[in-house]
Amino acid sequence: MTDKALVKFDRVCEILDKHGRNPHMLIKILQEIQEEYKYLPEEIMMYIATALDISPAFAYGVATFYSHFTLQPKGKNIIKVCDGTACHVKKSEEIINALESKLGLSKEKHTTDDTLFTLETVACLGACGIAPVVVLNDEVHGAMNKEKVISLIDKIKAEELANAQS
Amino acid sequence: MVSTSNMEIKTAVIDGMVTPLEGEKNLLELIRKANVELPTFCYHSDISVYGACRMCMVEVEGRGIVPACSTPIAPNMVVKTNTKQIRNMRKMILELMLASHDQSCTTCPKSDECKLQKLSRKMGITKVRFKQMNAKCAIDDSSPSIVRDPGKCVLCGDCVRVCKEIQSVGALDIANRGAHAKVTPFFGQALSKVECVNCGQCVKICPVGALMPKYNINEVWDAIHDSSKTVVVQIAPAVRVALGEYFGQRPGALSTGKITAALRMIGVDKVYDTCFSADLTIIEEASEFLDRFTKGEKLPQFTSCCPAWVKFAEQNYPELLNNLSSCRSPQQMFSSLAKDKLTKDLNISRENLVVVSVMPCTAKKYEAARPEFSVRGNRDTDIVLTTKELALMMKERGIEFDKIEPASFDMPFGFKTGAGVIFGASGGVGEAVLRYASAKLTPDAPVVDFKQVRGADGIKTTEVNLGPAKIRVAVVSGLANARKLVEKVKAGEEYYDIIEVMACCGGCVNGGGQPVPTHEPNAVQERAKGLYADDRTMLFRNSGENPYLQKLYADEMTHEKAHELFHTEYETKPRITRPDMLLFEGRNEVKKLNLKICFGACCVSRGAQELYQNVAAYLRERDVIEDTIFTASFGGATCQNGPVFEINGKKINACTFKKAKTAIDKIIK
Numbered sequence: 107m108t109d110k111a112l113v114k115f116d117r118v119c120e121i122l123d124k125h126g127r128n129p130h131m132l133i134k135i136l137q138e139i140q141e142e143y144k145y146l147p148e149e150i151m152m153y154i155a156t157a158l159d160i161s162p163a164f165a166y167g168v169a170t171f172y173s174h175f176t177l178q179p180k181g182k183n184i185i186k187v188c189d190g191t192a193c194h195v196k197k198s199e200e201i202i203n204a205l206e207s208k209l210g211l212s213k214e215k216h217t218t219d220d221t222l223f224t225l226e227t228v229a230c231l232g233a234c235g236i237a238p239v240v241v242l243n244d245e246v247h248g249a250m251n252k253e254k255v256i257s258l259i260d261k262i263k264a265e266e267l268a269n270a271q272s
Numbered sequence: 273m274v275s276t277s278n279m280e281i282k283t284a285v286i287d288g289m290v291t292p293l294e295g296e297k298n299l300l301e302l303i304r305k306a307n308v309e310l311p312t313f314c315y316h317s318d319i320s321v322y323g324a325c326r327m328c329m330v331e332v333e334g335r336g337i338v339p340a341c342s343t344p345i346a347p348n349m350v351v352k353t354n355t356k357q358i359r360n361m362r363k364m365i366l367e368l369m370l371a372s373h374d375q376s377c378t379t380c381p382k383s384d385e386c387k388l389q390k391l392s393r394k395m396g397i398t399k400v401r402f403k404q405m406n407a408k409c410a411i412d413d414s415s416p417s418i419v420r421d422p423g424k425c426v427l428c429g430d431c432v433r434v435c436k437e438i439q440s441v442g443a444l445d446i447a448n449r450g451a452h453a454k455v456t457p458f459f460g461q462a463l464s465k466v467e468c469v470n471c472g473q474c475v476k477i478c479p480v481g482a483l484m485p486k487y488n489i490n491e492v493w494d495a496i497h498d499s500s501k502t503v504v505v506q507i508a509p510a511v512r513v514a515l516g517e518y519f520g521q522r523p524g525a526l527s528t529g530k531i532t533a534a535l536r537m538i539g540v541d542k543v544y545d546t547c548f549s550a551d552l553t554i555i556e557e558a559s560e561f562l563d564r565f566t567k568g569e570k571l572p573q574f575t576s577c578c579p580a581w582v583k584f585a586e587q588n589y590p591e592l593l594n595n596l597s598s599c600r601s602p603q604q605m606f607s608s609l610a611k612d613k614l615t616k617d618l619n620i621s622r623e624n625l626v627v628v629s630v631m632p633c634t635a636k637k638y639e640a641a642r643p644e645f646s647v648r649g650n651r652d653t654d655i656v657l658t659t660k661e662l663a664l665m666m667k668e669r670g671i672e673f674d675k676i677e678p679a680s681f682d683m684p685f686g687f688k689t690g691a692g693v694i695f696g697a698s699g700g701v702g703e704a705v706l707r708y709a710s711a712k713l714t715p716d717a718p719v720v721d722f723k724q725v726r727g728a729d730g731i732k733t734t735e736v737n738l739g740p741a742k743i744r745v746a747v748v749s750g751l752a753n754a755r756k757l758v759e760k761v762k763a764g765e766e767y768y769d770i771i772e773v774m775a776c777c778g779g780c781v782n783g784g785g786q787p788v789p790t791h792e793p794n795a796v797q798e799r800a801k802g803l804y805a806d807d808r809t810m811l812f813r814n815s816g817e818n819p820y821l822q823k824l825y826a827d828e829m830t831h832e833k834a835h836e837l838f839h840t841e842y843e844t845k846p847r848i849t850r851p852d853m854l855l856f857e858g859r860n861e862v863k864k865l866n867l868k869i870c871f872g873a874c875c876v877s878r879g880a881q882e883l884y885q886n887v888a889a890y891l892r893e894r895d896v897i898e899d900t901i902f903t904a905s906f907g908g909a910t911c912q913n914g915p916v917f918e919i920n921g922k923k924i925n926a927c928t929f930k931k932a933k934t935a936i937d938k939i940i941k
């Protein structure tokens with residue numbers, strides 16, 4: 107695992123060099139960095155700005171302008187809660203609140219510190235018939251409520267724990 | 273229909289009026305020349321055109337509705353600025369801005385100068401037809417100089433462009449887009465943690481209350497109302513030619529006497545003059561210069577009285593810090609002298625002497641808070657007020673500016689020469705040094721006027737012959753100009769003996785704490801002229817002639833004492849304060865190698881990345897990855913000797929791969 111981290115920063119250097127540390131290649135560089143890390147870590151952004159001799163605030167502005175860049179790490183398990191009209195009417199907000207307090211997340215913080223979970227709210231998933239809908243790692247769960255969703259989380263946590271011990 | 277009486281002159285028609293084209297930069301400038309005051313948020317003639325606010329929309333025949341600020345002028349254009357459609361559009365844009373604006377106008381410190389309020393009133397907006405959308409945003413008051421209140425921002429981008437284009441700092445940028453767009457430092461960090469130099473130029477340009485100077489007015493009132501405190505005030509030169517603007521005076525009108533009288537009415541115990549300590553600065557700084565000049569050492573000497581420039585240099589040019597004059601600024605010289613001498617003269621403790629300075633500058637608040645300017649936890653300069661804050665205090669006190677009788681400064685710290693007065697304008701410090709040097713080097717024919725360093729240009733250079741000495745002088749204002757010049761000096765393309773740097777274009781008269789001129793386009797130059805006029809009326813015009821300072825040096829100021837009170841040191845500062853970054857950590861419990869590399873801008877430009885790559889490859893080759901922890905910092909204290917590499921706590925400056933390899937080999941043997 108550790109050697110991989112080293113490989114990653116070596117990749118940062120490679121990507122920068124490949125593009126001649128040319129500030130005009132910023133977007134391309136960020137894309138390739140994101141492929142390595144799955145997101146754009148703050149300190150790597152800081153390094154890129156330094157190496158390209160551009161202001162870090164500018165690099166941040168570019169990275170946040172394009173929606174395909176993400177600046178927060180994604181967790182191992184991705185929970186998507188639909189907050190489209192139908193789900194909203196069926197109290198999807200309660201589910202979101204319950205998940206946030208269970209996982210210690212907020213509107214600004216989407217991923218747990220142990221990077222086990224990322225919580226996202228999405229606009230209509232087109233499954234309004236079974237609202238409210240939660241998608242857990244691409245598996246659709248319909249007619250959810252706070253209790254059901256919490257037990258889903260507990261189940262994953264238990265599995266993770268078992269995995270970690272084995 | 274276009275009619276031109278003279279065929280040589282190209283014209284356009286603005287609202288039916290034939291207007292000659294005289295090289296205006298864009299349609300907006302032409303319209304303004306035709307005396308139509310088109311509303312704008314994002315247009316400023318000295319920064320790039322952004323075209324974001326859409327307030328300047330006009331109708332051009334054959335082209336429809338276009339933003340005037342980013343439309344080039346073509347001869348025979350027919351332009352209308354006041355159609356029904358345009359009026360409706362302007363109103364709608366304003367209403368949309370208001371709908372997403374935190375409208376706490378009555379308590380907003382910008383209220384009396386807010387462009388959004390002014391335009392809304394001008395356009396006759398009495399209600400907003402859209403739903404109020406603004407979410408309360410967190411205020412960033414981490415900086416000692418500036419308060420950011422993003423809930424008030426109208427996204428004109430003015431601050432971003434000033435910071436980038438005029439100051440070449442780039443601390444702010446626009447992040448996200450659409451409804452989520454916002455102005456922010458890197459990763460939403462606090463302004464005090466990033467490369468902002470506190471110059472306040474963004475504050476001055478912000479049309480609303482989203483960027484404001486940090487107010488310290490209440491602390492001054494508290495000190496005044498506390499009978500155990502003796503409150504003394506120092507007033508910077510640039511304040512006296514600008515404060516009157518808050519009371520309807522023209523820029524440049526001198527109001528020294530009225531300000532002094534007003535301060536007494538406010539209740540301070542003594543009113544002194546920063547020009548006095550500016551004279552002191554010149555005696556110290558010019559002596560330092562003459563010493564370096566004769567020895568040919570540490571040249572060019574950079575001035576150090578502008579705290580925004582000092583921070584900029586500490587962040588960007590660690591290798592030049594030895595070239596900065598070691599002199600403290602006039603504000604800090606005044607305060608250390610006051611805390612040393614006045615406490616003795618009045619027999620009071622440091623804590624009970626409150627030194628307040630009135631400055632044209634937001635960065636002076638930062639300077640006063642720098643830890644090296646405190647003694648046992650007590651600051652030399654206790655409170656810094658901007659020109660605007662003093663004007664507010666005067667209003668709160670109910671002072672009728674027109675009616676007060678001028679008063680004079682308290683002595684001895686109220687006595688100055690003309691050289692101290694011109695400190696407030698770009699070129700003033702350089703000229704003051706030259707006056708002093710001239711009196712030393714050519715005592716038979718001392719020169720006082722060095723007009724070649726005066727004026728509005730961002731970069732001024734000249735050569736001055738003083739007897740046998742030929743002194744090459746450069747004067748720059750605006751940090752982007754400073755950067756340009758410094759790069760040339762570093763590259764060996766240009767050579768100077770002394771370089772004056774002020775962060776604000778035109779010098780302190782244009783500081784971030786000064787009034788924002790609304791109608792007078794030449795306000796900054798007028799203020800500078802006011803200072804030069806004041807200089808001409810002075811009994812003495814060379815700092816060396818200040819009799820009180822002569823007495824101070826004769827009676828009590830030893831060389832050591834002067835060094836302790838009036839000089840300082842600089843240190844390399846990272847542009848952004850942030851924790852070290854872990855590059856990798858080996859799996860073995862005990863790490864033989866604890867490596868750290870500096871990834872600050874200087875070290876990177878000197879090859880830190882290559883060094884890292886070579887070392888990492890070597891670690892792999894020697895198969896010691898699992899015994900290694902490798903971290904990187906973003907700038908450190910010794911970047912002037914970069915790249916800096918650390919092995920098990922031992923620092924290697926100017927590190928090469930060879931040096932690093934030798935050190936690693938020693939450990940992994």
Ligand code: SF4
Pocket residue numbers: 418434435439441442443444467468469470471472473474475
């Ligand atoms: S104070 Fe100066 S350096 Fe700081 S953000 Fe504003 S313009 Fe930039």
Ligand code: SF4
Pocket residue numbers: 424425426427428429430431432455474477478479480482483
């Ligand atoms: S903070 Fe002020 S100057 Fe900057 S974008 Fe917002 S409104 Fe414009």
Ligand code: FES
Pocket residue numbers: 311312313314315322323324325326327328329339340341342
């Ligand atoms: S002034 Fe033209 S778009 Fe803002």
